[in-house]
Each structure stands twice: as structure tokens, then as C-alpha cells.
Amino acid sequence: MARTLLLGARLLDAGPIGSGAAALEVEDGLITWAGDPDAAGERRPGATVLELDGAVVTPAFVDAHVHATAAGLLADGLDLTGCGSARHLLDAVAARVAQRPGALVWGHGWQDQLWPDELPSRAALDRAASGAPVYLSRIDVHSALASSTLLDRAPGVSGAVGWSQTALSADAHHRVRRAALAAVDTATRDAAQTAFLTDAAARGVAVVHECAGPDISSAEDLAALRTRPGPEVVGYWGEAVGTAAEAEELLAATGAHGLAGDLFVDGSIGSRTAALRAPYADAPGCTGNRYLDATAIGAHVSACTGAGVQAGFHVIGDAGADALLAGLEAAVVATSAEAVRAAGHRVEHLEMVEPVQVRRLAELGVVASVQPLFDAFWGGPHGMYATRLGTDRARDMNPFAGLLAAGVELALGSDAPVTPVG
Template sequence: MSRTLLTGLRLPGRPGPVAIETEAGRVTWTGAAERARGRGDARVEDLDGVLLTSPFVDAHVHTTASGLLLDGLDLTRCATAAGVLAAVAAAAGTTPSAGVVWGHGWEEDRWSGPPPSRAELDRAAAGRAVYLSRIDVHSALASTALVDRAPGAVGTAGWSPTGPLSADAHHHVRRAALAALDPAQRRSAQRAFLDHAASRGVAEVHECAGPEISGRADLADLLAGGHGVHVVGYWGEAVDTRDAARALRAETGARGLAGDLFVDGSLGSRTAALHTPYRDAPGWTGNRYLDPDVLAAHLAACTRAGIQGGFHVIGEAAVEDAVAALEEAARRTSPAAVRAARHRLEHLEMVDAGQAARLAALGVVASVQPLFDAAWGGPDGMYAARLGADRARGMNPFRTLDEAGVVLALGSDSPVTPLDPWATVRAAAAHRTPSSSVDEATALAAHTAGGRHAAGGAGTPVPESGGPASYALWDGTRCLRTVREGHVLHDAGGDPAE
């Protein structure tokens, strides 16, 4: 790779133009633009005011499911149950009889009536298998033809003979829907999403895989895909010994045994674990999927193995279980060993200041999604409907976590919210509860360096001399170029600089 000098660049929050020189995948020099003259025989590209950042890291994605929806059945704009049924009917007409109509994004809170019944879905699908995940991917509408492929779903937790499926019943039908994908479809969906990520200035994604959300074959294909976007794999399955942790990581190729290892579910599907009941479901406090002893054993085993562990936690009861398990793992091993492992918690939507301080003391990373607040926060949002306005104001307290010293790693949970890094930064800085917001510089750092820290690395919000030649170039929020270690992943102008 030739030596390249990019001049006329801007850095976030800094005055004056700058220049950056790269060679062989490394940054060899950075400095003021006027000092860039006379830098030898480098290929010069004057970019005249283009913004330079480190590439973004999306710390929580589901690649195959996201890729399937790039040209699939997007239900996020459906305003009624009838709209969902019409979309299914249109898709069923072009889906092979052995295939699955795969859709995502319905959200009944935005409608005036209930979700479609299974009988209505069967009629719209003309007998085809249909899997339609709710916006939070913690429940789904499934046709009878798909339920027939997942007989284990019937009668399990979350089963309904007529309506949406959640909990274990949902996991059964999701596995059946994924099993219907052939390897070529799966790999095509994965590549499509990673291409999309690169076009948004994202050069690294953290895939949160597991037996209940995707599967080993899916993760293996993704890790072997060879795409320029770096994929960090996590596998959500509990272990109880050091040797079991090491064996499972070796078998899956995952970086850690974390991500979507579910302590509880989601607020939208009323499966997040609460101490006090849901406002709109009196007497119901959600689901706990793992016992506290299992949580502590998993974290202790991962710590002893030197492997990053962690969980999906949303509700206040689940958060308390996870924090207690981390402290128990520190007692069984040592606080220093737990800190060294950089265990991570996904979502962490209902955490208080005391819990944040306890997490910071143990070096835990908070993998959080600011677009959740943009979508569901505020006095009239889904959080308020589920919890009441007073409890909802405490959701997603990014400033509390940051001020306690917890490292934030921002992500999308795509396809739950879109992979859109600048919208994510803005959402973190414009929280619906202003006291929970962070400034844009903090949010940018959390969406770049924070993500790399979450996967065991290091970095800065802007490229630095001596570091890898990894950067993104921006015209406003439009990505002009994404480069990782000298390799161009996306170039809007078709004129790669490397």
C-alpha cells in the first residue's frame, strides 16, 4: 500500500484543518495542515473540510436477521394489524412454498387494536410458514405452518394458541425459522448487512449470537466470511467450570461467552424482570431465565478461564441479579481477576447510581443502545406505558453510568433499532430525560473507543500517529469512506485512497 497524505480534514470539536499520513496500514504522521507540505513522495488527496473520525464500532448486532431485512419484510412502518397482514399476503405470493416469510418490526403499542391472530396470519400467508419478530425480537407472530415445524413450542413458557409467542415458545419457533434458511441465503444476508455497516462508517460489529437467538452454524459462517468489517463474536450460553468455558469458546470461535445470554427479556414484550409489576399488566413482573447461582457460576468460570463473560439484562430485578453475581464471582476469584476480564452487560436499561458504582468497581462494560430512548422514552412512549412516567424517567441513565466510571459501548441491537451511528450519538446527547444524557464528545468516544475497549482492545475517537490506519470520512452524517487497517471497506466516490 502506497504512502498517502490526506489534507484539509477537520477533527470533531477541534479548530483548524489537519492532515494525516498513512502507509502499510498504519498512521505515520498527523498534524496541522500547513505542516503537511513537503512530506516527501506521498500521494496527496485534499479533502477540504471533510470530517475525520475513527470508524464506529456497533457493540451489539444480529447480522443475519439484519441482513434478511435489508430487502425483506420491514414491518416498522405498519400502522395497523391489517397493514401487517397485507404485507404478509404480498410477500407470501413471492415466497417458495418450502421457505419462510421472514419479517420484523411490528409494534402493537402504536396501533389502536391487538396484533393479528394466528388464524388471520394463516389466511394471509396462504398456508406458508411465517415468522414475524416484534420490534424488540423477544416475541413473534408465527403461522401454524411454522409452529408445526417447532412442536416443542406448544405448551412451553410464552405459548399462546392464538397470539404472539414469547419466552421459550418464541425461541423454538425462531430456531425453526432460522433452520429453514439455506447456507447461501444466510451468507448473502450476512454480507449484505456488513456492506451496509461499512457504508455507515462502521468497521467493527459485535455479533451477539447464541442457541436461542441464532445458532452455531450461523456464527461459524459469519466468522469465516472474510468480510473487511471486523466481526467480534459472542456466544450466549452458560458454563460452570473453567474447562467448560475454554472448550465452548474454542468450539464456537467466540471472543467471549456473553452478549445475549438472557437473564430476562424485554419491556416491550413484558418479559423484562421487574421488582414491582408492570403498570399495564397488574400482578405480572416478567421473566427470569437464569437462577442467580447459574449467573455467579458462569462469571466465576469465565473469570478463571480468562474469558469475557456477561449477560443480557434489562429489568431492575435482572440488573440486581447480575450485579450480585459479579460480586459473587469476585469473591470466588478476585476483584482484580474480574476487572481484567472486562465482563459486559447488554442493555442495562434499569440501573441506579449505586449499582453503577458497583459495576465500575469491577471494570464492567455497559453495552447500551441510545436509540431505545429515542424510540420508547418520554412521557408518552412505550416505557411510560409499561412502567408509568415516574419509573420510565430513570431508563437508560447514560450519564449516571459514565460519571460512575463505567465504560460505555454504544450499539444498535440491529434489527431492533437501525444501524445509524450519528443518530445514536445524537440520541445519547439528547436523551428524553436530560439528566441522563452525555455530551456528544463522550457519545462519540463510546461509539468508537468504547466499543473497542468492550472487545478487549483500545483506541481513540480519532486516528493517532503510530496507530492503525482505520478511519471514516464524513460529509455531515454521510459516510464518504470507511477504512480499516489500510483497507477500504466503503468509498462513496469510488476512488479509494489506499
């Protein structure tokens, strides 16, 4: 039997990182002992000894918000995260089409706020696409550029909310995303899921929460993902219900763990679709989008609470948080604070929330599923959030320490492909 003794580790278990050194014994892949290094001496004979020099040893990670297929598709897709201009994006599309004429171009990661030029028009994208279906999601996956060939496969897209001659957002985006996902064949999807899970496992992730839903993936996609080896997949399904019976039905149909995740109350800051109380600093008159109001939120929370099912929502803007809190209060009236609390509901992102709201979320036992890399990538006095919102509003975003101090349990995630799992 292969036995390894790890010495000089700092063990991170349920509590904070210990200050003293610790020892750990692993036998055939299982931890068989952990304790004081002074007590490790008798375990040395026959063991391979590794000196860790104070390295942190943790349990495997849980990524509480991922989109496995979309993230995995990037391994073979068009990575636009480093794309510096519209010109560069169009060149990348043309080069990909030249390699694989007529095939779907799945790209992701552009951030136009950094570009010297304007977003490309559909006509310009069509010229680069030479007739190929092209889907290019913005970094936040709340808007996308698409070629006319792909749009032709998305019924009703031209009349939908969010339609434009450049990037599509809101319902128009959801329609074209569905068409793009439908153009991904089963073998490609399976390979993407496997690539994503393999990468996650290599980075120490043992469990992922897949945020599936009718607007961003599909029930088939989730079902396929749950059969794959590798990290455990906990599925969430983002679709609103009005009664406990509907909640139970939907859970049975999708195999989901809860009716939560990306059930969109609003959109994102980057795409200017997050719902704001006051207009965007860089788009006068624009206060974003509202996909679910307080009444619908309250009905969903009440229904899920009644069924003993976890409910949850995607909420980013301050007006989105207002709707969430009002919906939760409606559910408290319809059920009870104890019942709401017992169900352990969750909310994704929660980037703009006030202290008084934070305290109420703590009382109601709502878990905040947050993405620290959002703040790392787009926060700060000169970041994208400051551009979109002004420095005052941007500064108060993502109050992770405040949430934790108030007693809101935090779940951390990547929202891959929005930020990387690693």
C-alpha cells in the same frame, strides 16, 4: 502513489473532538501523517487536497452488539418497522405469499403499542399465510408472530413458557425462532450475512460484535459469519456454564471471544418480558420474565473468571440488574474482586440501573454495552418506555452519562436489526 491531504478536519481519536483544525495525509489507503495544518504546506506538492471545512474525521467504528444474519435477512425480507396496524401487517404477509407462494416469510420490526387494533390471532395469520411458514419478530426480537405451518416444525412449542394464540415470547419464541432459522437455506443465510457486513462497512464500521447463542442463532451461523470478508467479526456466545473447564470447551467449540452477549437474564420492555421489581404500568400483575437467577449468574461469572474468559449477560429490567449485581457479588466471594475485574466482563443494555449499582459495576470493571437508539426510539415522556413503565421509571432509564461519570466503560451498539447500524 495516490496521496491525499485532508485539511480543516476535526480529528476524533482517543480523546474528545479537538477544537482546532487538523490535517491528515492518506497514502494508498493508509494514514501516513496527521498534525498541525501549518505543517501541512510542504506535503501539498503532488497531493490531492481536500478541504473538509471542520468535518469530523474518526477512526472506524465498532458496533458492539449485532445479529448479522437477522439484520441481513431484512434486505430481502418483510420490513414491518413502518407497519401501522394488524390489518396492515396481515395485508403485507398476504402480498408476500402471493409473490412467493409457500416460501418462508421472514419479517421483522412491528410495534403493536402504536396500533389502533389488536395483535392478529394465529387463525388470522394462517389465513394470510395460505400455508406458508411465517416468522415475524417484534422490533425488540423478544416476541414474534408465527404461522401454524412454522409452529409445526418447532417441537414442544405449544407447551413451552410464553406460548399464546398471538405473539410468542420466552421459550416458545426461542423454539419457533430456531425453526425459522432452520428454514433459511445456506445460500440465503450467506447472502444475508454478506449484505449486512457490506452495509456496515459502507457506514464506517470496521468491527462488529456478533451476539450469537443457542437461542437466537447457531454455532454454524457464527462460524460462517467469521469466514466472510469485510468488517472483523468478534463472536460472542450466550450460553451459561458452571465450571472453567466448560467455559474453555464452549469457547473452543464455537470460536467465540467470550461467553457473553445475549445470555438472557430477562427479556425486553416492549414485549413486557424485562424483569421488573414492580409490575408494568400497562399490565397489572405482570413483572416480566426471569431466565437466569443470581445463583446461575454467579456460577457463570465465576467459571468464566476462572478460565480468564469474558462473561456477560443481557439485562434490561431493574430486577434483572438486581440479579446481575447479586451474581457478581457471588462471583467475588467465589474468586476475588481483582479476578472479576481483571476478566473485563460485560453487560448488554443495562437500561434500568441505580447509582449504587453503577458504582459497583465500575469497581468491578464491568463494561456496559448500550444502545443509544433504544432511548432515542422509545424514551421520552410519551415514548413506549413511558407507556410500559410510567413516566417516573422511564425517566431514569439509560443513564449513559451517569455510567460514564462513575467510571463504567461504555461500548455502543445497534443491536441490529433492533435498531439500524447506521
